[in-house]
Amino acid sequence: MRFGVLGPLAVWDERGEPVRVPELKVRLLLAALLIDPGRVVPADRLVDDLWGADLPADPTASLQTRASQLRRVLDAAEPGGRALLVSRRPGYLLEAAPGLLDVRDFEGLLGEARDTADPAARVGLLADALALWRGPALADLADHHFVRTAVLRWEERRLTALEDQARARLDLGEHAAVADGLGDLVEEHPLRERLRAAHMLALYRSGRQTLALESYRRLRDLLADEMGLDPGPELTALHQAVLAQDPALDAPAVAAAAPAAPVVHT
Structure with missing residues (x-):
């Protein structure tokens, strides 16, 4: 299973087929966890990300319900996929290993490009990194406040990569x-x-x-x-x-x- 944030929020199964994530709050929960992959996101922050000032009657129970729905989606996409969503004090984390999240792959390729002195190799690595972008990051959720900071950070990295690619191509004539x-x-x-x-x-x-x-x-x-x-x-x-x-x-x-x-x- 792979996850994508460099474009509309996306999940793909092991065959590369898109996995539907129904219900906006479940998509918001997944996005909030993918912004901090492998880290515990506190429950109170997730509640704010999902509902803001318009809180449900029981925020804790509502968050648990959305987490259960997300687990079902992950399990349907891949047997045992529900285990990727871990409950751990004080909240939840999503275990997205290297190679399973496009923005992590993007950052890894940028690091490789920085470390090579060969302009042709740098151009190739940067082209691979930029090809991971399917459109504006989290485009379908960009009007939610917690998404904006991450989107701005990723967009800055994309523009820097384009600048680096241009300079390397100039070195190639x-x-x-x-x-x-x-x-x-x-x-x-x-x-x-x-x-x-x-x-x-x-x-x-x-x-x-x-x-x-x-x-x-x-x-x-x-x-x-x-x-x-x-x-x-x-x-x-x-x-x-x-x-x-x-x-x-x-x-x-x-x-x-x-x-x-x-x-x-x-």
């Missing part, structure tokens, strides 16, 4: 592809300076100096209008280097041509 692929992402996240720096460098290295300078100008104006700030020192230094056509911006030598990897947008 894929300047034009990165320049074309990052345009929409920069428009969606116009204040991310690291993302814009990768896009500017890709534009410059693919012979589009004017567009690189225009990208910097748009960010500078946006920061000034919305926040009264200037771009950070690293982006400012890149802008000056682009203006001067600094040879330090030239692409590193690539030992062998590598097949272009797609920039993943989710």
